[in-house]
Amino acid sequence: MQLVATLPTALRRLGRAVVDGVLPPRCLACGSTVDNVDALCGSCWAAITFFAPPCCAVCGLPFPHPMGEGAVCGDCARQHPSWDRARSVLRYDKHSRRLVLMLKHGDQTHLAGAFGRWMQRAGGEVLAGADLLVPVPLHWTRLFVRRFNQSALLARAIHGAGGPPVAADWLVRRRRTPSQGTLGPLARARNVRGAFALRPGRSVKGRRVVLIDDVLTTGATAEECARVLRRAGADYVGVLVLARAVRVGS
Ligand SMILES: [Zn+2]
Ligand SMILES: [Zn+2]
Numbered sequence: 094m095q096l097v098a099t100l101p102t103a104l105r106r107l108g109r110a111v112v113d114g115v116l117p118p119r120c121l122a123c124g125s126t127v128d129n130v131d132a133l134c135g136s137c138w139a140a141i142t143f144f145a146p147p148c149c150a151v152c153g154l155p156f157p158h159p160m161g162e163g164a165v166c167g168d169c170a171r172q173h174p175s176w177d178r179a180r181s182v183l184r185y186d187k188h189s190r191r192l193v194l195m196l197k198h199g200d201q202t203h204l205a206g207a208f209g210r211w212m213q214r215a216g217g218e219v220l221a222g223a224d225l226l227v228p229v230p231l232h233w234t235r236l237f238v239r240r241f242n243q244s245a246l247l248a249r250a251i252h253g254a255g256g257p258p259v260a261a262d263w264l265v266r267r268r269r270t271p272s273q274g275t276l277g278p279l280a281r282a283r284n285v286r287g288a289f290a291l292r293p294g295r296s297v298k299g300r301r302v303v304l305i306d307d308v309l310t311t312g313a314t315a316e317e318c319a320r321v322l323r324r325a326g327a328d329y330v331g332v333l334v335l336a337r338a339v340r341v342g343s
Contacts (some may be wrong), residue, residue: 097214105315121207122192131207141192144215144337152312153180154339174312176304177320181337182208182215186310193307193336197243205243208335209250211336212305216251219331222301225260226251229306229318230289247335248305257303263295265317273310281313289318291325298326309334 120134122141129132133141147159149166151173156164183189196204213220222327228244236242248259270288273281291297304318309332319330 094140095113100113121204122195131210137188137254140188142186142189143162144181146185150280151178153178153337175316175323177222178219179309179312179315179332180216180219181309182332183336183337185310185338190335196246197307198239198334203248205250206253207250209247209252210254212333212335213251213254213256216303216331216333217332219303220251220256223257223303223329223331225263225301225302226257226295226305227260227264227297227302227318227322229304229314230262230264230266233268234269243307245297247307251305251333258293260302262291264321265290266291273313278311278313281311282316285313285317287317289300289321291321297322298323299328301329303331303333306332306334307336309337314332 105140118127118132118312119125119128119141120137121131122133122137125134144153144155147156149156149169150157150163151165151169154166154168156166164201176192185193192204196208213278227246227250228242230244231239231242248256250258266288268288269288273284302322304315304322305314309315315332315334319332322330
């Protein structure tokens with residue numbers, strides 16, 4: 094009788110020991126052992142900048158000190174983007190770059206789950222009342238080579254963490270654009286102009302959509318996608334990205 098009662102507990106304990114032994118939680122960035130899953134170790138955590146309030150009410154650019162409710166940064170005051178509101182989880186710099194590239198090129202698709210949960214938490218203001226998540230698309234030739242679209246992976250992970258449904262193929266890339274890597278802001282904007290379209294038969298009229306991307310640098314891609322969604326009648330366009338570049342001095 095005693096044996097029957099304790100056996101399941103013993104098995105459970107053994108099972109957990111086996112799981113812990115085989116898969117100790119690893120730092121997402123460097124792979125060193127950590128206490129919790131989906132976590133960074135102390136030194137990676139300290140190196141990566143997570144955005145936190147106070148920040149620009151429109152684009153989420155962090156402010157060095159509180160500026161009051163609804164305050165916007167200089168860029169947003171000069172020209173309001175085509176999207177309504179943007180937020181990002183972390184600063185895109187040499188420390189976070191590795192993490193972002195692991196998702197993009199390293200086939201580390203399990204990372205998407207952790208990033209999606211971070212984005213869902215950081216993007217509360219952008220996601221509030223949203224109907225659809227729209228990942229920024231890759232051109233099919235690039236998708237063919239890479240086999241997955243990192244933005245779609247992130248969108249699915251955000252949905253998995255309690256976010257709205259994903260409209261994975263609603264936005265399409267009509268032409269293959271050269272890599273934005275070495276281009277300045279104006280060239281980037283020219284590069285992506287007219288590159289995106291809404292897939293025929295899909296409608297965002299009257300809907301609240303949130304664009305999902307891995308990195309926001311000059312914002313040219315998000316701006317172009319937001320214009321397409323606006324022209325198609327979207328009521329609200331949010332932008333939620335994993336990492337955002339911040340210019341020195343802003
Ligand atoms: Zn680490
Ligand atoms: Zn701003």
